[in-house]
Amino acid sequence: MENRITDIGPPYYAQFFPPVIKKNYGKWKSHEIIEPGVLKYTSETGDVVYVVRVGTPRLATTDYIREVCEIADKYCDGYVRWTTRNNIEFHVTDEETLRALKEDLKSRKHPGGSYKFPIGGTGAGVTNIVHTQGWVHCHTPAIDASGIVKAVMDDLIDYFESMTLPAQVRIALACCLNMCGAVHCSDIAILGIHRKPPLIEDDRLEYVCEIPLVLASCPTGAIKPATVEIDGKKKKTVRVQESRCMFCGNCYTMCPAMPIADGEGDGVAILVGGKISNRVSAPKFSKLVIPYIPNEPPRWETTVKWVRKILETYAKHARKYERVGEWAERIGWERFFELCEIPFSSKTMDDYRLAYDTYRTSMHFRFTSHVDIK
Amino acid sequence: MPVVEYKGKKFEVDEDGFLLGGLDAWCMEWVEYVKQLEGIEELTDEHWKVIKVLQDYYKKNGVAPMVRVLSKVTGYPLKKIYELFPSGPGKGACKMAGLPKPTGCV
Numbered sequence: 001m002e003n004r005i006t007d008i009g010p011p012y013y014a015q016f017f018p019p020v021i022k023k024n025y026g027k028w029k030s031h032e033i034i035e036p037g038v039l040k041y042t043s044e045t046g047d048v049v050y051v052v053r054v055g056t057p058r059l060a061t062t063d064y065i066r067e068v069c070e071i072a073d074k075y076c077d078g079y080v081r082w083t084t085r086n087n088i089e090f091h092v093t094d095e096e097t098l099r100a101l102k103e104d105l106k107s108r109k110h111p112g113g114s115y116k117f118p119i120g121g122t123g124a125g126v127t128n129i130v131h132t133q134g135w136v137h138c139h140t141p142a143i144d145a146s147g148i149v150k151a152v153m154d155d156l157i158d159y160f161e162s163m164t165l166p167a168q169v170r171i172a173l174a175c176c177l178n179m180c181g182a183v184h185c186s187d188i189a190i191l192g193i194h195r196k197p198p199l200i201e202d203d204r205l206e207y208v209c210e211i212p213l214v215l216a217s218c219p220t221g222a223i224k225p226a227t228v229e230i231d232g233k234k235k236k237t238v239r240v241q242e243s244r245c246m247f248c249g250n251c252y253t254m255c256p257a258m259p260i261a262d263g264e265g266d267g268v269a270i271l272v273g274g275k276i277s278n279r280v281s282a283p284k285f286s287k288l289v290i291p292y293i294p295n296e297p298p299r300w301e302t303t304v305k306w307v308r309k310i311l312e313t314y315a316k317h318a319r320k321y322e323r324v325g326e327w328a329e330r331i332g333w334e335r336f337f338e339l340c341e342i343p344f345s346s347k348t349m350d351d352y353r354l355a356y357d358t359y360r361t362s363m364h365f366r367f368t369s370h371v372d373i374k
Numbered sequence: 375m376p377v378v379e380y381k382g383k384k385f386e387v388d389e390d391g392f393l394l395g396g397l398d399a400w401c402m403e404w405v406e407y408v409k410q411l412e413g414i415e416e417l418t419d420e421h422w423k424v425i426k427v428l429q430d431y432y433k434k435n436g437v438a439p440m441v442r443v444l445s446k447v448t449g450y451p452l453k454k455i456y457e458l459f460p461s462g463p464g465k466g467a468c469k470m471a472g473l474p475k476p477t478g479c480v
Contacts, residue, residue, distance in 0.1 A: 001413070001460055178479070207396040208388075208474050210437040254477045 018079035018091045020049050036163050037119035038098070050098045051089050054105055054117035055128055055153070055160060058086040059136065059146055067108070067116070075101040085128040085170075087121045123163035126156050126311070130182045131173040140249055141175035142192030142266040148300045149173055152190070155304045156311065166318040166327070169311060170275070177248055182276075187324040188307055189271040189286045194247035196265040197240050201257040202228050206236040209255035214238055217250040219352075268293040268303045272310060272336075273325030284325045289337070291347035306342075313340045338368040380407040390465075392475040397429065400472030408470040412461060421458050423448055428471040438464075438473050 014022065024043035031041045039051040056064075068088060072080035075097050081089050090105075092098050108116040121127035129152060132138065134145030152171065159165065172186035176193075183189040205211075215223050215238070222244035226237050238258075240251075249260045270293070274286030289310075293302045310324075317339060318327035328336040337344045350358040375394060378385050383403040386394040391411065393399055405425070409417060427447050431439040441463055445451055450458070459466030464476040 204394070207394055209477070210432075210474055212435065212437045213477070253479070256475075256477065 016079065016081075018049075018076065020047055020093050021091065023047065024049075033123045033163070036125065036161050037122055038102070039122060048093065050092050050095070052092070052098070052101055052105065052119060053083070053087050053089050053121045054119050055115075055121055056082075056086055056088055056117075057146065057150070058128070058131065064116070071101070071104065071117075075104070083121075083128075085121070085130055087128050088117070118157065118160060120161040124165045124167050125161075125163045126159035126165070126169050126171060128160075129153060129171045129173055130186070132175045132180045134175045138175060140178065140253055140261075142194050142249075142261065143175050143190075143268055143295055144297060145173055145175045147298055148190060148268070148303060151299045151301075151304050152307055155308055159311070165311075165315050166320050167323050169314070169324060171307065178253070183271065184285055185274040185276045185283065186271075186286055187273065187275065188310055189274065190303060190307070191269045191271060192266065193269045193292065194249055194260050194262065194266055195292065196247060196260070196262050197242045197245040198249070198252055198258040198260040200237060200240065201259075202235060202237045203230055205238065205255065205257040208257050211236060211238060214251050214255045214258070217254040219248060219250065220244045220246060223251060263295075267295050268300070270303070270306055270310070273323075273328050275323050275325055280321070281323075281326050286325070287333075288348050289340075289342055291345060310340050310342075332366055334366055334368045344370070378407065380404075388475060390475055392469055393472045396474070397433070397472050400429075404472060405470055412459065412466055412470070414459070418458075420450070420454075424450070424455065424458060424463075424467050425471045428467060428473060432471075432473050438468055438476065 014025075017025070024045055024047050027044040029042050029044050031039055034040050034050075037053045039053070041049045041051065043049075068080060069078070072078050072090060075092055076090050079091060081091075083089060090101060092101055102119060105117040105119055106115075110116055129149045131145040131149045132141075134141050134143065134147065136144075136146055153160065156171075159169070169188060170182065170186045171188045171190070172182040173190040174181050174183040174192065177191060179191070183191050211225055215225065217223075222241045223238050224241065226239040228235055228237050238251075247260065247265075252258045252260045269288060270290035271286035272289045274284050275281075276283050290306055293306065296302060314324050314327055317331070318324070322330070331339075349355075375386055375388060378387055378391075381403050383401065385399060385404060385407070388394055393404060405417070414421070424444070427444060428438060431437075431443070431447070439447070441452060444455065444463055448455075452463075455463050455467065459470070461469075464480070468476065
């Protein structure tokens, strides 16, 4: 404990402000997006700052961060910032440097051919995907995070580098339904789900788990305490009533002796129509539209195909400024399913506690065709 | 799983060094072993009071007490518990008392 320093908090943010930001703090008058990925802010003092936004994979090496710093040193006096969706923003004050910076960013590629710093992510396009740990680091995932994100962004790179959609589309991914990140409030959300109940390791459960915690962790009350005999010894354990289990994996989070991951059972669910801004309509939760797509590493072709399908259908039919959720609610969800050609199944119908409010209690509906997908 | 040996006793532990055999495997040698891991110089009555409360609560209820309960029963504020166990009530005190490793998004 000697010489230990604690409770000093993060460094004060203002010490990392570029000089032009420091000088004009609280004095900004207007901004415009001069092209995809490049913003221009004008201050009351007449100062102008250009911001170049570039995509990142979020998971990065120190070499990559050093390269970002090298770029910042070269063009921005060593100043750089990260956004809330893990893009990087470089600030410059004159057009000459802006041009040089853009040229430089565009020229940098990984040996495999991917762009290191693709410029974009502004306005009505698809910006970076907020995502989680996946198979890189977590112990409860049902799907990978970085892999699917790379596959989806590869497919949607044109929407990252352009602003052609009715409104911005936020895509998020969480690898289990803890939903770390923004899955529950994103326009399109990719979520990892299980389809089989947990395996119970009776021999060690009572030593590594606090059984009352396990019982209380179950949202459907499917877990009950039990006693089993192993080699003549009585052991405390639990039993899962499989007809009540919906495979959330909460019990595994609380108890390491109840693993639930399964190569064939696990997969992707797609949710649609959430938002967090208050613009025009109130914030919305995203809603389940595709209950299950199998895991297909390394490129997740079916997931990628459905995300593009939903995005393109939305782009074709929605009105300007309309977010995915606002569009779906305006045309009615039955039309949404028809236009996107998503087969509707009973899995999409809510059956959890407050489900009644999600059913249709009116005569207002459209006749639509049920869609079969080959 | 790894096995640690201390003063002639063998303990099966997990990757974070928590006792796998539960309270059945707990003994004085385990306390000594964790004490030197934790960098605690001497075990005082106050340390023992915390360990005792944790073990009694676990035996009675099957779960480790919440931090507020631990504070209320022992009469020690959280700050004091950190002074006794520098790694805190979970990683320090529970480990020494032989309770299961805390789970969830810690």
